[in-house]
């Protein structure tokens with residue numbers, strides 16, 4: 001029996017359920033495959049930096065698999081439609097009787113896998129699917145009445161018990177005898193994606209790098225609950241791109257934090273808070289599976305469809321380019337544009353600014369983030385956008401609109417982050433960065449080239465409040 005492991009967003013050896021199961025059952029070796037689907041990635045608005053990171057990680061995976069004598073084959077299909085023929089044919093050609101995959105929960109990905117399973121069946125090849133992407137599988141948790149939890153806090157209580165009682169990691173597969181199939185080269189470029197501007201120096205690929213980040217973060221995890229909101233310090237794990245392509249598993253992260261928590265007799269607030277963030281990741285996957293319409297441009301709360309979302313191109317352009325005249329918003333957007341990543345506090349601030357202060361359609365922001373983020377993930381991105389726009393499950397109440405100046409005063413008091421991303425504001429005193437009148441005065445007196453406010457703060461806020469109040 002030979003097994004084919006189809007790697008997708010699980011580009012690792014350690015704690016990889018499908019790979020472990022495939023190796024356990026194969027007595028004639030394991031073969032790996034990765035499908036490059038450029039047109040599908042374009043349809044999904046994947047960012048060039050994300051595709052580059054994905055491909056770099058496929059390359060490091062191929063090297064690691066080669067040490068185990070597992071060849072990684074690379075096939076290119078235009079899109080998911082070609083996957084059934086490609087995978088079933090490859091399984092037959094390589095003499096594999098079973099295809100092993102870790103489930104992907106998005107609608108298109110699930111449909112693709114159903115179709116691949118059917119094509120395999122017709123070719124006499126079995127397909128085995130495993131839960132691996134989240135710590136607790138979606139649908140594993142439901143209310144006493146068997147309904148899905150749409151509120152985070154009760155979900156988290158059950159999640160905590162389930163994770164501790166049922167979740168475990170899998171051992172690494174052992175080196176197999178050499179088989180007569182050679183691995184394929186991994187391409188340097190992908191049609192339709194421009195790799196030239198990606199900041200690869202910030203995101204080195206590979207499992208070792210992801211583990212190093214986890215080790216480094218573990219040393220400062222106790223400060224996470226305080227430092228995670230301050231964009232000028234490295235207070236978060238910076239693991240999101242690695243979790244997204246599965247170079248590290250969410251389970252590995254959870255167990256590390258849980259060990260730290262246990263060794264402090266449950267007193268480590270940083271570790272507790274970090275586990276809670278990992279739970280949000282599971283929660284948004286759980287919501288997407290229970291309510292797939294959220295990932296297809298529909299709000300979780302249907303009545304918010306009545307909001308007259310604006311489609312003002314010039315306001316949207318100012319937001320995209322980090323030229324709104326609101327320093328903390330501009331700093332966040334420039335971080336995204338320059339590095340492919342944005343600090344969580346700023347994702348909330350910028351998303352709320354677009355959807356509330358500018359009342360621009362949240363779907364525009366969701367799409368733009370996806371097209372730029374190295375960690376772009378449908379469920380987390382959608383969850384974050386619907387939270388900020390107050391259209392989602394357990395989202396921020398519509399009247400709690402962040403004031404960008406109070407946010408920067410609280411989380412960037414000395415203006416360190418703002419000045420780093422908006423160097424034209426270097427000479428503006430910190431106090432003026434957090435006060436609209438003082439900011440305008442400083443800009444005028446120092447003769448700085450910085451845009452006027454794209455919207456009057458009070459007027460924008462009132463417009464959003466009245467739009468939400470008039471919902472029936």
Ligand SMILES: Cc1cc2nc3c(=O)[nH]c(=O)nc-3n(C[C@H](O)[C@H](O)[C@H](O)COP(=O)(O)OP(=O)(O)OC[C@H]3O[C@@H](n4cnc5c(N)ncnc54)[C@H](O)[C@@H]3O)c2cc1C
Pocket residue numbers: 228236237238239240241243244277278280281282284342343344345347348351369373375376377378380381382383384385388
């Ligand atoms: C509007 C908006 C859009 C977002 N889009 C994405 C996205 O496309 N991809 C993405 O991975 N995260 C997204 N997030 C969540 C969060 O901002 C990032 O996960 C986090 O900033 C990544 O940095 P980190 O790895 O240092 O996180 P840490 O603070 O170290 O957290 C550890 C991990 O937990 C998960 N996580 C943390 N916060 C959240 C959250 N609120 N929701 C879901 N998972 C979370 C991530 O996998 C993260 O890597 C979004 C948030 C908002 C408000």
